[in-house]
Amino acid sequence: MQDNAVAAGEADRACLIGPYAGRHGIPAISALCDPWRLAEQADRIVAAADHDLAAVGLLLGRPVELLGEGPWAGATSAAEVATRAVAGWDLRDPFTGEPIDPAGAIALLAEWRRLIDANRRIAAVYGVAAWKRVTVDALLWDGRDGPRHARPSDRRTRSLISGSRVIAWKSRTAPDLPAGLAARGIAVGEIEDGFIRSIGLGANCVPPLSIIVDHAGVYFDPAGPSDLEHLLAEADIGADLQRRAAALRQRLVAAGIGKYGRASAPVAIAAPGRRRVLVPGQVADDRSVLSGGAGGGNLELLQRARSLEPDAWIIYRPHPDVEAGHRAGHIAEPVIRQWADEIDRDSPIAPLIDSVDALHTLTSLAGFEALMRGKAVTTHGVPFYAGWGLTRDLGAIPDRRGRQRSLDELVAATLILYPRYLDPVTRLPCSPEILVDRLESDRARVGSSLVMLRELQGRATRLWRRFGGQA
Incomplete structure (x- = not known):
């Protein structure tokens, strides 16, 4: 099946799904198109009853015309689609393997989706060392080909347009890069280690298990605002979240x-x-x-x-x-x-x-x-x-x-x-x-030969300090 759209007037926009590419002058839409955003823009959806966009349209409350047989045949409401979507499934928590209810599964998928959406707005990533990417890349994935690691003079950097958004690990980035990008109208955010980082030191090249991505500034620089400072100054942190924070603490x-x-x-x-x-x-x-x-x-x-x-x-x-x-x-x-x-x-x-x-x-x-x-x-x-x-x-x-x-x-x-x-x-x-x-449970270790080498190098430096008279 291929996604296609009818170029209709503003009063009657429709999204037509089926094997109609190239017929009737209907333009094809890339298979990478987000079905939720596509359906949000449609006034009417005509879809095969076994196509995911039929379910998306019904969940969004759009008028949907279903064709043929399939799991969504006869469905007329979001509640009906939701019931059918989870019927017969044995849902498991991916982290624990324990059963998870549909609401918990949806909340987890929604959190992943918010992360992917945030990453799609990042046009380039600078300064992330190769040894950190083994963990960091999963937190910057945009659902497609990202994260898009770049260098100051490569083609990706040259092709950035005004209004683009990038992030940089500034301590590992050329000092003049952020100012140069800002002069071109490109917003430069920061990426840094998180507060619960790893088993082992970053200086020993142990990759981080948490990061922060801050588009306003960075939390440790009081010269300007940061996303964390904004949260503390403005966010409504309700009772449920405070109880969760207390338990975590x-x-x-x-x-x-x-x-x-x-x-x-x-x-x-x-x-x-x-x-x-x-x-x-x-x-x-x-x-x-x-x-x-x-x-x-x-x-x-x-x-x-x-x-x-x-x-x-x-x-x-x-x-x-x-x-x-x-x-x-x-x-x-x-x-x-x-x-x-x-x-x-x-x-x-x-x-x-x-x-x-x-x-x-x-x-x-x-x-x-x-x-x-x-x-x-x-x-x-x-x-x-x-x-x-x-x-x-x-x-x-x-x-x-x-x-x-x-x-x-x-x-x-x-x-x-x-x-x-x-x-x-x-x-x-x-x-x-x-x-x-x-x-x-001691299941958080991420090691490599580079970690071992850095640990040996550190031991040698400490011995030199001790016996070189600099203790």
Whole structure:
């Protein structure tokens, strides 16, 4: 069967389905045409009773004339089509294999459809490393030939027209590309790692299991708005979504799940009678520090924390990417000891946060994780979670913020509404809860020979630091 359309007047547009291509002057429509949007534009649909467009038209409430025999013969309403569509089917959840009711299946398919529709508006993708595409591409698929990876000077880039929309992993993209595209009237959004990312470090080339795609800006740059900031400032986050966020938050805390995996072993901190304060280091040239760190670095943060907490037991935790030997931000141990009582290089961040009373940070995601665990958080920069009434903020908060949000509203926007998640087992887009299931059951590992090589390289760098006198 082939899709065809009758070129009728505005008062009587029809979509005619059947083996009539090339007859009666009827133009053919590509098989890639979206039947829902095609049917939405039709005043009348004439279709074979076994054609999917007949069902689509009835579901949309369009006048439909059915020809011949088929599953939709005699159907006259959306309810009748819906009943026939699910009759006799054994519906299963693709992630768990358990039975799923029709409403749940439709909700899942609708979510996938929204993702595909969003991706169809992306004309090109820049800066996604090949090792990340093994997971990222599934979250950017447009139902056809996308994602359309491009380079600054290739034919796809040259052919972009004004009004096109692209996304870029800007830290891995030529610095002049976004400005050059913007000058041509092309909207440049951003793609970045999500907040529940993987088992293992991105610096070790472990591909992400969640990403964010932000067409307004990016969440960690307070210089301009972002889609996340818009959600927090404007979205109506209702009671059902808040309850879902609370349940997700409680699961993450109970399982010790953070950005880079799961760890639940408690951390012993010997500081009897003293307030315990965690200061997490960050990557010095990370864009979140450069854009939202208020001009400070790890040493300045440590010094400020000591100034504000003179009697506290301060624990400094170097960033894992820095400790792995891949990124900037290293502070020699004798310097750290001038300001911190303890250095914790090995403990996973989640149980370490559980073991302290408070946290000081520039822009680290650890501050958000501390909020989820009920800890007092002081921000010295301007992270995305500052300015909503949940933190003590020492940085210059943009006037765009200021709305009071509850913790579960913050969690709902940050972990449910904003990111995209991939199930590492089925490689299908999923909810955050499914990814948490995989993390809890240790089924979220995505490894490769490149990961092993990067881990070995990091070990060599750490040994060089230790024995080269830079510890």
